[in-house]
Amino acid sequence: VDRGAFVVEGPQSVAAAVEFGRVRELYATPSAFLAHREVVDRAADLGARVAEINDVVAQAMSETEHPQGLIAVCDLQATAWPGARGAVAAEERAQIVVLDRVSDPGNAGTIIRSADAAGAQAVLLTAGSVDPHNGKCVRASAGSLFHLPVFTGADLGSVVGSYRSEGWRCVAADGYSESLLTDPAVRRMLAGPVIWVFGNEAHGVSPEVLAAVDAAVAIPILGRAESLNLAAAAAICLYAQVLADTP
């Protein structure tokens, strides 16, 4: 795979890649050809090179233990953050998700999927974050990588600076914050557009990020757990905003 392309596996993700016209080459085993006829035909219609492979080749090409026989080589999907105000359309009650040095590809992909589900406008990854084209990230995103704009190399200062004047607020998830997601003041903030920031799994959000945001909030922990899984925490935060919208 050349540097301008990446590999997408699994029927759900491949179907999304085909739908959004990102597939250059599509490889399918005979059984996958039969099971996903429409996806294969559509890819061919859109100009992808389609080739049949046998199970041994599918196993060799796949990163997974149980490959499903459908593998696409796609144009890179994420683009470098342009740093411009207009890069993300500012809709009412919107969400932008920023991953600040998030390192686990499974977490990144799962958060991209949750952001898509919650109706976010875009996902931005800062320098030092995992590559969203990483195979595990792609699989965890379950097609969502193709559903919303994903930008790499974002710097939070330019993101916040671009949107704050338009009424957006920047909120970081920070397990050490004294301000809770359940606080009335935080809930009021969630009624408007929010740039959410989720930090590194081990180190959390950086001091520079905490200095730049409008609020840092902790998810209340009622039991004995020290913390939540990062992707679980992100899902809770993003949907707290969705729930705040529907009183």
Add this chain to the structure above:
Amino acid sequence: VDRGAFVVEGPQSVAAAVEFGRVRELYATPSAFLAHREVVDRAADLGARVAEINDVVAQAMSETEHPQGLIAVCDLQATAWPGARGAVAAEERAQIVVLDRVSDPGNAGTIIRSADAAGAQAVLLTAGSVDPHNGKCVRASAGSLFHLPVFTGADLGSVVGSYRSEGWRCVAADGYSESLLTDPAVRRMLAGPVIWVFGNEAHGVSPEVLAAVDAAVAIPILGRAESLNLAAAAAICLYAQVLADTP
């Protein structure tokens, strides 16, 4: 490791196992001995057999790519569901989490961790679910496996039958339901004690489960995602109840 024991890795999980007196044997590399002196001493005080191992042995014993040099052999933590009403104390505004044929150990462990964080009283796994002592599940639970009662082999009928008379309601997460987590009627239900049911990753909750529950609810999908990751969906549901508690 014999059938009455399981392996726990990583400082956070091992510390939880030691704290709750579950460790039979503790293996540590010289550097882990130094870094986790208190945990090792406490394990020895509680009667665990402690042994030093070198990095090669640690690598061989570990299931992870980057072992952290601290490995415990513990008494089995989860127990068979006794089927009795008194098995879980019924506190006000409580949660019980049921995993119905959940197969991915990472999902199961992450949900156990989220259930712990949300203040759930117990996690029950039905027959056909992954073994909660699976290494990936243990690591994903980040110690929470030791923090709350985890039962295996539960049958939903007996669970629901035991608690419904005491005012509990049973709610299944079901992506196909027309009833949404944001519906006022659902939110009112979340103000009381809830038995949450989360189903298999590929097949969802079974028809028999849907027939037994008080409500099946879908998390609203605002974007183009087909569904959410199961552990993300569980985190959203459990914390929707926490958020419903704090108006």
